[in-house]
Amino acid sequence: MSFTRRAAVRRAALATFALASTGLGARAQSHPTPPWPTKPVTIVVPYTAGSATDALTRIVAERLSPRLGQPVIVDNKAGANGSIAGGVVARAPADGYMLMMATAATHAGNPNLMKTVPYDSLADFTPTGYCGSIPFTLAVRADAGIATLADFVARAKAAKPPLTYGAGTPSARVISSTLAQRIGAELVHVPYKAAPLALADVLSGQIDMTFIDVGTGLPQFKAGKLKALVVASEKRSPLIPDVPTFAEAGLGPFALDAWFVVVAPARTPADVAGRLRQAIAEIVAEPETAARLRAISIEPEPMAPDRIPAFMKAEKEKWAMLVKAAGIDPE
CATH class of the missing domain: 3.40.190.10 (Periplasmic binding protein-like II)
Incomplete structure (x- = not known):
């Protein structure tokens, strides 16, 4: 075969490969990866059914499902003051399909009251929405x-x-x-x-x-x-308005409210975390949802997503101070 003919064959082969590649690319673009979520999402509750955390999570799950277009399942994983649930979610794939209703106890209390916990309450999670607090x-x-x-x-x-x-x-x-x-x-x-x-x-x-x-x-x-x-709060609860605070009762200032933040595993994709943040913020702001939360004594409080990590860090430090002041040794 002459040099000229070999060159022509080579050019034809390259052209054929380029066309095939273009076709494959077009087909790939016509079938993009389906947007999250494509299956049910689970929110893990670190306590048993009947707790305020459980009631809150079920309200959030109910309102979140239509926004995501998928069922949102509530999974109670009680034990070890909520640290079992924390460990499970911290080790879960960071794909947005397993979340946790984190609390003051699981993410500020446990690290200060337990010698070991199966997660880092700050580094192992991505906050996706502050829901409120309860005294x-x-x-x-x-x-x-x-x-x-x-x-x-x-x-x-x-x-x-x-x-x-x-x-x-x-x-x-x-x-x-x-x-x-x-x-x-x-x-x-x-x-x-x-x-x-x-x-x-x-x-x-x-x-x-x-x-x-x-x-x-x-x-x-x-x-x-x-x-x-x-x-044990800075102000009285509207549900039991006749009950004084620590300060009003002469016990000195003291507040240790429970708070609730929906978290995902660390390294959850930014677009998934962003969609969750938007949805949860909308849910907490709904008048109907706010009324339901107040009925179980949870005060819905808006918090900008970029403030939540600093808030959780400050709460963890506050707990460290209170545990030390109370003379409690980690167990």
Whole structure:
């Protein structure tokens, strides 16, 4: 074959390859990767059903589903004060299909109260939406003969053996320890896997008290079975407006509210995280959703997405200070 002929054959082959490549590219562009999400999305709840976190997550999931065009599943993974759920989500693929309803306890409390947790509460997650906050209140049985906080303080100081408190969340542990320190009385810690379990044992008389989020305790307050004595927040709760704050009760300033942030695993694609941020912000701003959240004592609060990481970092540092001040050793 002559040089001229070989060159012609080579040029024809290259032209054929170029055409084929162009066709493949056109076909690839005509079938782009489907936009997220293409299957159900799961939000992991770090506590049992019946908790305020669970109720909030179900409201968010219900409103998020139509915005994403896919079912949004709520998956309760209770245990180890929420650290089991945190570890699961931290190790999940960063594709937007597994999220978590992070709380003050899981992302600020656990790192300060536990020697080891299976996640870094800041580095392992991408915040995608702040949902709101809820205060805690001291709850005792209505028939315990304790009508006011002053009654409780007198009982606690005189009690032999000491009164017992249940803590189903890190928040309840820190608030109860702080209360004991400020009133100068011993209170014996009884750990629980979840707040509703501690509340049930207060109702049955197995323990003397617990700090419970207002939303979870409200049905029992309304039914007259439990009495709320003090709120661990900067302001009173509108759902139990007659209950004073720590400062109003003469215990000094103190606030340790529960807060809720939807997070995704770190390195979640920016477009996926952005879509979640927009959707969650819209949900929290809806009047209907806001009313439903307030009905369970969660105050919906807008927070710019770029502020959330700094907020979570500051809360983690605040918890470190409070845990140290209360004399609690990590376990």
